[in-house]
Amino acid sequence: QDFDHKNTCTEWETILPTLPKQKGWMGNHLVQYQGFWFSPSGLKGVMHARDHFKSLPTDILLSTSPKAGTTWFKALLFTIMNRRNYQFSSHPLLTTNPHDLVLFIEAMIDQTPSASPITTDISSSRLLSTHIPYSLLPNSIKTSCCRIVYMCRDPKDALISQWQYMKKLRPKEMPPLLLQEVVELFCDGVSHFGSFWDHALGYHRASQESPKKVLVLTYEAMMMDPTVNIKRLADFIGHPLDPEEESGGVVERMVSLCSFENLSSLEVNKSGVQQFTAQFKVPNSHFFRKGLTGDWKNHLTPAMVESLNKISKERFGGSDLEF
Ligand code: A3P
Numbered sequence: 001q002d003f004d005h006k007n008t009c010t011e012w013e014t015i016l017p018t019l020p021k022q023k024g025w026m027g028n029h030l031v032q033y034q035g036f037w038f039s040p041s042g043l044k045g046v047m048h049a050r051d052h053f054k055s056l057p058t059d060i061l062l063s064t065s066p067k068a069g070t071t072w073f074k075a076l077l078f079t080i081m082n083r084r085n086y087q088f089s090s091h092p093l094l095t096t097n098p099h100d101l102v103l104f105i106e107a108m109i110d111q112t113p114s115a116s117p118i119t120t121d122i123s124s125s126r127l128l129s130t131h132i133p134y135s136l137l138p139n140s141i142k143t144s145c146c147r148i149v150y151m152c153r154d155p156k157d158a159l160i161s162q163w164q165y166m167k168k169l170r171p172k173e174m175p176p177l178l179l180q181e182v183v184e185l186f187c188d189g190v191s192h193f194g195s196f197w198d199h200a201l202g203y204h205r206a207s208q209e210s211p212k213k214v215l216v217l218t219y220e221a222m223m224m225d226p227t228v229n230i231k232r233l234a235d236f237i238g239h240p241l242d243p244e245e246e247s248g249g250v251v252e253r254m255v256s257l258c259s260f261e262n263l264s265s266l267e268v269n270k271s272g273v274q275q276f277t278a279q280f281k282v283p284n285s286h287f288f289r290k291g292l293t294g295d296w297k298n299h300l301t302p303a304m305v306e307s308l309n310k311i312s313k314e315r316f317g318g319s320d321l322e323f
Contacts, residue, residue: 005109008051012044022190025166025182027174030190036133037194041279045106046132053105053138059146060237062102062129065199066192067161068153069219070129071287074098075258076222077127077149080234083245088253094266097284099274105130105138107276125237131193134202145213147237150203153219154323155196156296156308159186161289163299168286183304187311197315204319216320220293226255260291 019031030037038046055061062077064070075098079091086092092101105128130137141148163182170177182191189195200216207214215236222229230251234241241250256262263269264285272284300308312323 004052005048008047009044012047016040016043022188023185025162025177025185025191026170030192034136035198036136037190037192039192041277042106042131042192045104045109045277046136048109049105049130049132050136050138052109053140055138055140055144055146056126057145058125059141059144060125060127061105061141061146061148062127062151063134063148063203064129064131064151065153065158065194065196066131067158067165068151069222070131070151071098071263072219072222072258072260072291073149073151073217074102074127074129075263076230076254077233077237078102079254079258080230081125081127081237081239083239083250083254088257091257093257093263095268097268097272097274097287098263099276099284099287102127102129104128104276106132107280133193133199134206147212148203148206148214149233149236150200150207150214150216151219152200152203152216152321154293154296155186155312156300156305156323157219157293158196159183159191159308160296160299162186162191164289165286169282179299179304183300183307187307197311200321201315201319204321218321218323220323223293227251230254260288264288264291 015033016031019033021029021031022037024030024039026039028039031040031043032038033043033046060077060081062070062073064073075093078098078101079093082092159182163177163179166182167177185191186194186196189198193199203214204216207216215232217229217233231241245251269284269288274282274284274287276282296305316322
């Protein structure tokens with residue numbers, strides 16, 4: 001196995017200098033691989049997943065663009081899938097960050113399997129996640145009967161969320177990350193796992209071709225009507241709610257367990273740290289900022305809004321992804 005992993009690393013080292021490069025958001029640069037932009041180490045994870053990840057037909061995969069609301073949907077899916085295994089009063093989410101319960105397949109190679117005993121238990125469905133674009137997913141995911149939940153968000157909010165997050169992670173000695181600069185990069189598709197629009201359209205297309213395999217939901221829809229959308233999620237992943245659960249208030253308890261207010265106030269999410277890979281470490285508190293829709297109105301100029309809306313109209317027009 002070590003030998004196979006070395007082969008992937010060698011391929012990555014060989015192609016890296018040949019790829020188109022652009023200025024990144026965190027001080028490093030981004031590289032373009034098969035139409036999408038990645039940090040160099042992010043690309044290594046994508047290639048490792050491609051070469052070594054083996055999907056099981058029972059897997060559930062959450063896919064998102066960064067800052068679309070991954071943490072929230074990891075919590076929701078984990079809660080839906082495990083609602084008969086745990087009591088709400090002693091639930092793992094009360095003491096564990098959602099990223100420790102649901103691993104990214106592109107980071108798994110760097111994480112010890114013991115990091116997540118719950119998701120690696122293959123006797124039941126595994127819940128996994130990814131930022132990998134649909135076209136670059138490991139083949140075994142595309143060809144097995146595993147199910148994919150894709151979660152999208154208004155690109156303007158995802159952009160602001162990402163900007164605020166990167167500002168916190170950017171080395172202090174670097175010049176500040178200007179909004180004008182990141183809007184231009186984002187509009188050109190130069191963002192982690194971007195372009196944002198291509199990322200969403202890849203999954204949207206797959207869901208139109210195979211609606212039983214890929215479900216597309218949005219941050220905004222979940223905010224607006226969590227009850228209906230939690231039921232949709234539960235049905236889609238094969239864990240439908242029964243009438244007693246519905247009348248007993250299970251949906252409401254899941255909504256409140258996973259709410260921004262609850263998760264962001266927990267000690268683990270105020271003081272814990274997420275070690276995604278050997279090099280990439282993030283305080284858990286960085287995954288909880290405002291948790292609102294429309295915060296872009298507080299940051300973007302009318303000209304920036306116009307540019308972003310124009311692209312969304314051209315790319316998403318006529319799809320279910322109109323923001
Ligand atoms: P904001 O920066 O707009 O507040 P990701 O999990 O993909 O990294 O996305 C992070 C975004 O989701 C942040 O958005 C964060 O505040 C928001 N978020 C995190 N937990 C949430 C929750 N339980 N409910 C709603 N939004 C949440």
